[in-house]
Each structure stands twice: as structure tokens, then as C-alpha cells.
Amino acid sequence: MNDWDTEGQINIAEFIKETKDFFGTPLTPNKINSKPVNLSDGSAWKYEAGSSLVEMIRLSQQVYQQSDFDQIIENIIGYYQVQLEKIDFLADLKYLDTSEGGRKTPAFSKYRPQIKFGFDDMQTSGEQTFINKTVVNPGEEVEASIRIIAVDHFKNRLQEGMAFEFREGPRIIGTGAIVQLLNEKLRKPADD
Structure with a gap:
């Protein structure tokens, strides 16, 4: 359309x-x-x-x-x-290049790295469903829908524009930013 x-x-x-x-x-x-x-x-x-x-x-x-x-x-x-009810937020993702410590191989849609927000030590599995792509190579950017496991832990703590890292174990393989929160349970109240 x-x-x-x-x-x-x-x-x-x-x-x-x-x-x-x-x-x-x-x-x-x-x-x-x-x-x-x-x-x-x-x-x-x-x-x-x-x-x-x-x-x-x-x-x-x-x-x-x-x-x-x-x-x-x-x-x-x-x-x-x-x-849409299964998606927590939409995000812009930037996969680090291999020379920056990123993956050596491409990532496929539905990939589940750990997501870490700067305000908390907790990491959560975050399924990335790529938008308009099925494969992302190191160094590339992509829009994705994200579904996290620890929704209850991050309840009322996220907001649009918030940055995060995604990791494989302790290694940072990319960064992201929340473009749109779809799961209102995660939204940080405006007065905080």
C-alpha cells in the first residue's frame, strides 16, 4: 500500500x-x-x-x-x-563491524542476543525480527522489532530514544535505540 x-x-x-x-x-x-x-x-x-x-x-x-x-x-x-502484541518495541540497530569487535558471521532475523540497558546490570534475551531484511552482516544497520524475556523486570523503565547494547556473552556486538514502545507495560511514566 x-x-x-x-x-x-x-x-x-x-x-x-x-x-x-x-x-x-x-x-x-x-x-x-x-x-x-x-x-x-x-x-x-x-x-x-x-x-x-x-x-x-x-x-x-x-x-x-x-x-x-x-x-x-x-x-x-x-x-x-x-x-504486534508480541512485540515490545521497535528499534534501530547497528551491528558492529568485525574490526570493532562485532560478529564474524551474519545474523539472521529472529536472532536472540542479550540486551543491556545502561541504567541496569540486568541483561535480557531480546529476539530481533528484522524489518525488510532477513540477514544482517557485521557493520550493517537494520530496523527491527524486539521482544524481550524480562518484561516484568523492565516494567515502567523504558522510553523511546533510549539506547542499549546487544551482546553475545560479555562481548558487545552492536548498539540500538528504541524508536517506538509498543508494550505500554514497559513505558517509563512521564513524571519520572
Whole structure:
């Protein structure tokens, strides 16, 4: 959705509304495919989106016996909401180069180094799920979602912008910064 030249919508609900307004409801492959093509009005992205939606509906019908667009979208959004609940925060990560003491081999998404915040001696396992990458080499940067084990220990102690190290044993192999806290249980109260 974010790759298309849309008309200003910023979330999935606006995208769906605009797509339904363009193709009509209920949104079906036949309705999408029968829309006459007119590229002079700047709506090329809508035809491209429609093509992708037709494929999504057909795959859903084939695999899940579900062809109702609204139900498919509800299922997709529900799935991702559950996945987001498993993420504690989003972070920018910088893997140290081998010459800086970093890893000698690449790290793969779902890697679980120890995470250490400067305000505490406690380290916690922190699963890194890379965003838009599956492999990160020493010296590279990546955005990642992070899930930590010691949520109760760090309750009310983290904030956006906070820096941390990630380690293999005592060796620091990279640094990170919290971009967005998703687990409100971890958020440091504003008055602290």
C-alpha cells in the first residue's frame, strides 16, 4: 500500500474506503476486473492495487475457502494485531563491524542476543525480527522489532530514544535505540 501513489490516505481503513469507492462494493474480482481503465485521471495506482486485491481474494478462496473481501481484511488485520502484541518495541540497530569487535558471521532475523540497558546490570534475551531484511552482516544497520524475556523486570523503565547494547556473552556486538514502545507495560511514566 505504501508504494502506491495514493491520494493521501495514511492507514489501511482509508485505503480500503478509497478502493471501494473506486471499484464499488461489494469488492469482488469481477467488479475490479470490469472497471474500465482510464489512466488520464491519475488513478493508475488504483488499478495496480485492484490487481493485487484480485490475487489476494483468489488465493484466499483457494486456500481458506474465503472470498468475502471484508472478512479477509478482518482476518489479516486480526492476525497482525496479535503479532504486534508480541512485540515490545521497535528499534534501530547497528551491528558492529568485525574490526570493532562485532560478529564474524551474519545474523539472521529472529536472532536472540542479550540486551543491556545502561541504567541496569540486568541483561535480557531480546529476539530481533528484522524489518525488510532477513540477514544482517557485521557493520550493517537494520530496523527491527524486539521482544524481550524480562518484561516484568523492565516494567515502567523504558522510553523511546533510549539506547542499549546487544551482546553475545560479555562481548558487545552492536548498539540500538528504541524508536517506538509498543508494550505500554514497559513505558517509563512521564513524571519520572
